Amino acid sequence: MEFNKVKVLTSMAMLIAISLVLVAAVTFPVIPAAPYLKYDPADIPILLGTFLFGTPAGLLLTAITAVLQGLLISTDGGPIGILMHFLATGSFVLVAGVIYHRGRTKRAACVALLLGTVTMTVVMVVFNLIFTPLFLGAPMKKIVEMLLPVIIPFNLLKAGINSVLTWIIYKPVSRFVHKV
Numbered sequence: 001m002e003f004n005k006v007k008v009l010t011s012m013a014m015l016i017a018i019s020l021v022l023v024a025a026v027t028f029p030v031i032p033a034a035p036y037l038k039y040d041p042a043d044i045p046i047l048l049g050t051f052l053f054g055t056p057a058g059l060l061l062t063a064i065t066a067v068l069q070g071l072l073i074s075t076d077g078g079p080i081g082i083l084m085h086f087l088a089t090g091s092f093v094l095v096a097g098v099i100y101h102r103g104r105t106k107r108a109a110c111v112a113l114l115l116g117t118v119t120m121t122v123v124m125v126v127f128n129l130i131f132t133p134l135f136l137g138a139p140m141k142k143i144v145e146m147l148l149p150v151i152i153p154f155n156l157l158k159a160g161i162n163s164v165l166t167w168i169i170y171k172p173v174s175r176f177v178h179k180v
Contacts, residue, residue, distance in 0.1 A: 007180075008053055008057070011049070011177060012049055012053065012060070012061055015045040015046065016045070016064055016068065019043075019046055019061075019065045020069060020072070020073065022042045022045070023040045023041075023069055023073055023074065024073050026041055030154060030157050031150055031153055031154050031157075033149055033150055034150045034154065037154045039158050041161075041162060042065065042069065043089050043159075044165050046058060047092070047093065047162065048166060050097040050100070051100055051109065051170055054097065054101060055093065058093035058094075058096075058097045059090055059093055059094065062093050063090075065085075065089075066082050066083075066085040077135075083131070084124075087123060087127050088120050088123065088124050088155070091119050092117070092159060094119075095112070095119040098112075099112035099116075110167065113163035113164075116163065120155055121152060121155040124151065125152060128143060128146075128147075128151050132146075
């Protein structure tokens with residue numbers, strides 16, 4: 001599947017813009033014990049770009065979106081927020097993109113999104129243990145206590161919802177992009 005460079009760059013810029021609009025417009029808490037952890041659908045355009053244009057494109061989308069979101073929208077996270085966003089979404093994109101591009105079937109997409117969800121959750125457990133004590137100034141013991149009731153369910157829910165929505169809209173978006 002050969003895309004012309006202008007079409008790919010234009011499409012990627014649009015996906016970044018959509019991602020930023022989504023994170024600015026649609027956020028809500030999903031874990032009552034941690035109302036500061038909010039769901040947002042901003043990863044959906046990044047996952048679509050990954051499936052459409054490949055894993056390197058998905059990682060580039062992730063990096064640009066994480067920086068722009070951190071500087072323009074979610075400014076309270078600072079550099080740690082930007083890094084955490086890149087690690088979370090980047091790990092998801094890396095696994096999902098590699099798996100999907102090996103098969104490019106509905107089954108491959110399903111497995112890619114499922115394993116991407118699990119990967120993101122595991123990666124965020126590790127990096128929450130490293131960075132959250134620095135960011136919140138909380139002791140490690142407190143972060144460990146938050147893993148099962150807060151951090152793991154939040155990441156599973158966020159990645160899971162984004163996976164389901166990506167699964168639903170990918171084919172129509174793909175048809176549109178390939179038609180244009």
